Amino acid sequence: MKVNLIDTTLRDGEQMAGLVFSSSEKIMIAQTLDRAGIYAIEAGIPAMGKDEQHTLQTIASLGLSAPVIAWNRAIIQDIKTSINCGQSWIHVSAPVSDLHINYKLNKSREWVLRQLADSLAYACSFGCRVLAGAEDASRADEEFFLKVAETAANAGAERIRFADTVGCLEPFKTYEIMQNLVKRCPLPIEVHFHNDFGLATVNTVAAIQAGIQFASVTVGGIGERAGNASLEQVVNVLSGLPGWDTGVNRAALPELSGLVAEACNLNSKVHCE
Amino acid sequence: MEPNFIFIDQTLSYALRSKAMATSEFIFIKKEIARMAKVIFDIPLDSLTGIQGYKVIDFRDVRAGISMNVDQVKRAYDLGCDQIKLSFEPVALRNSLPPFMAALAEAVRRGMTTAIHGIDIARYSLDTIAILRKLIKEDRLAGMIVDDPGGRLHPLATYRTLLDLKQVIPYPIEYHGRNTLGLATGNVLGAVKSDIRKMAVSIGGVGGYPAFEEVIMSIGHLLKMPVSVPPNMAITCKKILDCMGLSIPAAKPIIGSHIFAHESGIHVDGVLKKSELYEPFRPELVGLPRIIIIGKHSGKAAVEQKLKELNISINPSHLSRVLEKVRELSNRQKAPVSDAQLPQLVLETAL
Numbered sequence: 001m002k003v004n005l006i007d008t009t010l011r012d013g014e015q016m017a018g019l020v021f022s023s024s025e026k027i028m029i030a031q032t033l034d035r036a037g038i039y040a041i042e043a044g045i046p047a048m049g050k051d052e053q054h055t056l057q058t059i060a061s062l063g064l065s066a067p068v069i070a071w072n073r074a075i076i077q078d079i080k081t082s083i084n085c086g087q088s089w090i091h092v093s094a095p096v097s098d099l100h101i102n103y104k105l106n107k108s109r110e111w112v113l114r115q116l117a118d119s120l121a122y123a124c125s126f127g128c129r130v131l132a133g134a135e136d137a138s139r140a141d142e143e144f145f146l147k148v149a150e151t152a153a154n155a156g157a158e159r160i161r162f163a164d165t166v167g168c169l170e171p172f173k174t175y176e177i178m179q180n181l182v183k184r185c186p187l188p189i190e191v192h193f194h195n196d197f198g199l200a201t202v203n204t205v206a207a208i209q210a211g212i213q214f215a216s217v218t219v220g221g222i223g224e225r226a227g228n229a230s231l232e233q234v235v236n237v238l239s240g241l242p243g244w245d246t247g248v249n250r251a252a253l254p255e256l257s258g259l260v261a262e263a264c265n266l267n268s269k270v271h272c273e
Numbered sequence: 274m275e276p277n278f279i280f281i282d283q284t285l286s287y288a289l290r291s292k293a294m295a296t297s298e299f300i301f302i303k304k305e306i307a308r309m310a311k312v313i314f315d316i317p318l319d320s321l322t323g324i325q326g327y328k329v330i331d332f333r334d335v336r337a338g339i340s341m342n343v344d345q346v347k348r349a350y351d352l353g354c355d356q357i358k359l360s361f362e363p364v365a366l367r368n369s370l371p372p373f374m375a376a377l378a379e380a381v382r383r384g385m386t387t388a389i390h391g392i393d394i395a396r397y398s399l400d401t402i403a404i405l406r407k408l409i410k411e412d413r414l415a416g417m418i419v420d421d422p423g424g425r426l427h428p429l430a431t432y433r434t435l436l437d438l439k440q441v442i443p444y445p446i447e448y449h450g451r452n453t454l455g456l457a458t459g460n461v462l463g464a465v466k467s468d469i470r471k472m473a474v475s476i477g478g479v480g481g482y483p484a485f486e487e488v489i490m491s492i493g494h495l496l497k498m499p500v501s502v503p504p505n506m507a508i509t510c511k512k513i514l515d516c517m518g519l520s521i522p523a524a525k526p527i528i529g530s531h532i533f534a535h536e537s538g539i540h541v542d543g544v545l546k547k548s549e550l551y552e553p554f555r556p557e558l559v560g561l562p563r564i565i566i567i568g569k570h571s572g573k574a575a576v577e578q579k580l581k582e583l584n585i586s587i588n589p590s591h592l593s594r595v596l597e598k599v600r601e602l603s604n605r606q607k608a609p610v611s612d613a614q615l616p617q618l619v620l621e622t623a624l
Contacts, residue, residue: 016524017534017566018609048570049600073539103547136550166553170495171428171459172466196553197495198487198526202459205427224540224551225533226526233455240425240454 003238003246004039004214005231006190009260010059011042011071012228013218016264023055025263027062029219032259034064036252038231042069042216046085047078053085060086069131074112074119083126090123091161092116093133096148097140109144113151120155132157132187138164142177146184153186159214160187164203167196167226171206178210190214193229195221200229205237208244219260232257278492278500280485281336281447281473282306282314287480288517289320296326298516305513306476307334309503310489315358315473318349327352336388341372346379356386356415363391363401374408386415388447394421394434402441409444416445416471421460424453424481431463439467449473450483457483458491465492476513477521477528486510486527486559494554505560527559534564536609538572541565545578568609569600580619583612587619594622 010026013019021029030041041064046053060068070087072078074094082090094116095101101112116132123130132152137145149160162181169177174191181189191207191214193200204215221230232253238244285302288294306312317338321327336356337349349357357380361373380387389405397419405417419438426434431450439446448464450457450473461472461483478484486506493500503509507528514521523531533556535541543550544563556563567579573592576599580587587595598618599610610618 015537015540015570017531017536017564018568020569020603020607020609022604022607049597051600051604099547100543100550104543104550166549166551168495168553170462170491172432172462173495175429195524195526196532197491198458198484199491199495201455202428205456206429206459209427209429222524224535224537225524225531225553226529227524230455237427237454237456241427 001244002213003208003244005234005246005248006040006042006069006214006216007033007038007218007231008042008192008216008228009033009218009222009231011044012192012216012224013222013260014044015224016222016227017224019222019264021263023051023058026055027058029256029259029263030059030064030068031062032252032256033219034062034066036256037247037249038066039214039247040067040069040089042071042091045071046082046087047072047075053081056082056087057085060088067129071133072119074115076119076122079119079123083123083128088128089131090128091131091133092119092123092157093135093161093163094148095135096145097136099139100136113148116148117151117155120152120157124156130155130157131159131161131190133161133163133192135163136165137162138169138177139166142181145181146186149185149187149189157187159190160185161190161192161216163192164194167194167200169193169203170197170199171202174203174206175210178207178212182211188214190216192216194224195226195228198226200227201233201237204229204234205241208238219256220264222260222264277470278311279471280310280312280488281449281471282312282485283473283475283480283482284485284513284517285314286316286320287475289316289323290480292518294324296324296330299324300330302513302516303334305509309506309509310485310501313356318345318352321352321354322348338390339376341369341376343372343375343379346376346383346385350383350385354385356388358388358390358418361389361391363393363398366391366401366404370408377409377413381413387413388416388418389414389444390418390420392417392419392438392442394419394431394438395423395425397438399441406441406443411443414444416447417442418447418449420449421451424451424457424460426460427456428459428463431460432467435464435467435469445471447471447473451481452478452483453481458487461488462491462496465496465498476510477519477525479514479517479519484526490527490554502558504558508560528561530561531564533561534566536566536568536575537570538575541575541578542572545574566609567599567615568603571596571599576615579612579615583615585616585619588623591619591622595619598622
């Protein structure tokens with residue numbers, strides 16, 4: 001079965017506190033990911049400012065085989081900004097846990113559904129391909145996640161991201177949740193795991209074993225806090241399990257890892273791994 | 274009821290393999306690890322006798338790793354070890370039964386607790402297990418170690434295989450996983466789910482074993498089993514690894530110095546409103562600080578908070594321009610904006 005990996009090194013990866021990729025580094029990483037056979041590249045957040053918009057515009061015009069995705073909050077202005085810098089794949093993220101809806105947004109579930117539907121439909125009206133993101137889905141009510149998916153599907157979304165925003169799932173729970181969601185969700189699900197307990201890769205694998213066909217990863221597992229599921233690890237594990245194919249060329253991984261490590265200025269001295 | 278986990282430490286064994294260690298260092302690391310959880314230290318006999326001044330060390334919580342040899346059992350006993358790990362080669366078991374049984378008998382005679390090591394989770398033979406069952410009376414054994422030396426299994430397979438093995442192995446099973454594929458902590462959870470309570474770990478995952486800090490936090494916080502998470506684990510683990518000359522990657526789960534560093538606008542805003550929004554547990558739980566970094570991904574809330582910390586007041590209408598300058602500068606210098614640089618940007622904006 002084909003497993004489609006969406007690399008978010010240039011978006012969530014760069015959100016590792018203190019990290020800045022230069023424009024040329026981002027372009028080079030995108031090109032290298034594409035050559036390695038990655039399914040899609042989440043390249044950044046146009047709403048962050050002119051520099052980022054310019055970089056994303058350049059990456060989107062490289063003619064890569066992989067779709068280049070711009071990340072947006074469910075805010076019309078964010079999406080306008082993305083469209084204005086030539087983005088044709090629009091990811092729209094909205095929080096779906098009551099914790100986030102109540103304490104971060106101070107809004108209601110209905111507000112989230114409306115905001116997401118409006119933002120997706122707006123992007124669609126410009127002919128963009130749209131993807132929905134459900135932030136903090138692992139701490140959300142499952143029925144509400146499905147409601148969000150249904151709303152997103154009706155607004156034109158092609159896929160929904162299930163984000164384990166604070167990395168609080170373990171593989172057995174992941175397997176159980178995904179087995180259920182795969183059957184019931186109106187959209188294909190992309191899983192997105194964080195590594196707070198060291199379980200991002202293993203959760204990704206468990207989700208895939210439960211029938212999920214899309215997963216976000218970052219090179220070297222870089223990302224917020226303890227990072228994300230690592231592209232290299234996920235590809236290596238899946239290559240050892242019969243029946244799955246990521247389409248990523250394993251021989252291209254060392255170059256990619258090196259490139260990103262260098263751009264991160266990661267200290268390559270002895271450490272405990 | 275307390276499920277009574279026992280962690281089989283591999284940190285010290287790794288430390289002894291990787292560098293010459295002073296007695297005081299060995300004792301320090303051992304004491305720090307033992308303070309955090311109920312632990313048995315798995316160390317090969319030859320490594321133990323290689324420590325300078327080993328005669329003064331208390332080895333009662335050390336399990337000496339020995340091969341099928343009566344003399345080694347005696348040496349472990351003389352060192353003061355109460356327990357041994359007796360390894361055998363499954364392929365050679367039929368030919369090497371006499372020395373194996375002699376070593377086991379010697380350990381039993383001396384009242385030493387013995388665990389048998391040699392079952393590979395990925396390629397065990399039921400014949401070998403049958404032979405062992407026939408030969409060993411249950412009360413002679415503390416347990417049998419099921420090892421995944423290549424770390425090839427994933428959690429579901431680990432769980433199922435261990436359940437199968439429990440049907441044929443009449444002794445308590447101890448699980449030794451590896452992190453070859455990055456699945457170690459998940460695999461330990463699979464072992465826990467199959468009711469195993471003894472597992473190999475190492476601080477920071479050194480030597481390729483499951484990381485102790487990840488395992489204990491996952492058991493407590495994710496499986497929600499009653500296990501006491503030691504306070505200030507990040508600080509203790511750092512002391513131990515420092516002593517071994519190892520540094521901890523900043524993003525290392527549970528113990529990395531930067532796992533509570535936040536920069537992106539949405540995250541900082543969220544954490545300031547309610548920390549659970551973007552933190553899986555409170556930083557104080559492991560003894561780490563929360564760090565707000567100002568840079569390319571910052572939003573207004575973060576800059577406002579940082580200025581407050583620095584006792585700098587600003588006209589609210591200037592905030593957007595300060596933020597723009599923050600992003601420009603961090604892009605230009607390919608690094609975050611320091612506390613020393615931020616006031617300068619505020620000043621430029623006011624001009």
